[in-house]
Amino acid sequence: QKEVEQDPGPLSVPEGAIVSLNCTYSNSAFQYFMWYRQYSRKGPELLMYTYSSGNKEDGRFTAQVDKSSKYISLFIRDSQPSDSATYLCGFNKFYFGSGTKLNVKP
Amino acid sequence: KAGVTQTPRYLIKTRGQQVTLSCSPISGHRSVSWYQQTPGQGLQFLFEYFSETQRNKGNFPGRFSGRQFSNSRSEMNVSTLELGDSALYLCASSWGTGAQEETQYFGPGTRLLVL
Numbered sequence A: 001q002k003e004v005e006q007d008p009g010p011l012s013v014p015e016g017a018i019v020s021l022n023c024t025y026s027n028s029a030f031q032y033f034m035w036y037r038q039y040s041r042k043g044p045e046l047l048m049y050t051y052s053s054g055n056k057e058d059g060r061f062t063a064q065v066d067k068s069s070k071y072i073s074l075f076i077r078d079s080q081p082s083d084s085a086t087y088l089c090g091f092n093k094f095y096f097g098s099g100t101k102l103n104v105k106p
Numbered sequence B: 001k002a003g004v005t006q007t008p009r010y011l012i013k014t015r016g017q018q019v020t021l022s023c024s025p026i027s028g029h030r031s032v033s034w035y036q037q038t039p040g041q042g043l044q045f046l047f048e049y050f051s052e053t054q055r056n057k058g059n060f061p062g063r064f065s066g067r068q069f070s071n072s073r074s075e076m077n078v079s080t081l082e083l084g085d086s087a088l089y090l091c092a093s094s095w096g097t098g099a100q101e102e103t104q105y106f107g108p109g110t111r112l113l114v115l
Helices: none
Strands: A004-006 A011-014 A019-025 A034-038 A044-051 A053-056 A061-064 A070-074 A084-093 A101-103 B005-007 B010-013 B019-026 B031-038 B042-050 B054-058 B064-068 B074-078 B087-094 B109-113
Touching: A004 A084, A011 A019, A019 A084, A019 A101, A034 A061, A044 A053, A044 A061, A070 A084, A101 B019, B005 B042, B005 B087, B010 B019, B019 B109, B031 B074, B042 B064, B042 B074, B074 B087
Parallel strands: A011 A101, B010 B109
Antiparallel strands: A004 A019, A019 A070, A034 A044, A034 A084, A053 A061, A061 A070, A084 A101, B005 B019, B019 B074, B031 B042, B031 B087, B042 B054, B064 B074, B087 B109
């Protein structure tokens, strides 16, 4: 079993939709949780960082962590075409999901 | 504040050759980590340098090596290139200590093609 599982997508949604991106993990030592956005031909860009269970909100983005279920989510409200990118979950600095490709259609 | 820079941005090499990639971190950052990104394997950790010492290492063969200089700039070297080494190589920098040390900032990457 891989330490991190992330649905690769692609996920295609209409503009304005709520997007839910998810990762599961198996390593109980993971205590820090990140979400990165990666545009084509660019490096990943840090979107959200949290270390506790519960929700953390930043503008249109909400990161949710459930340590008991080993499950993290990123919600994007009122999605925009500019949100079209690959989203990677990150754990404890060095561990990453394989990324979910998101396409927001105008 | 300038971001992480990587040079060169693109490289084409042939099997058996070696290659050196360079990374300049954000000013003040003392930790530099290197990653390999491929469509099949995703983003995989190679190694981390902090204050000129390798602090953490991923699960890659010894053909992959790195070093860090006193100004925190880092290089990684891949010897005896194989076709499977074709990938985007990313470096990321962070403060190295303190709160939120896990947050890191990535460069644009070097795209390596091995023929």
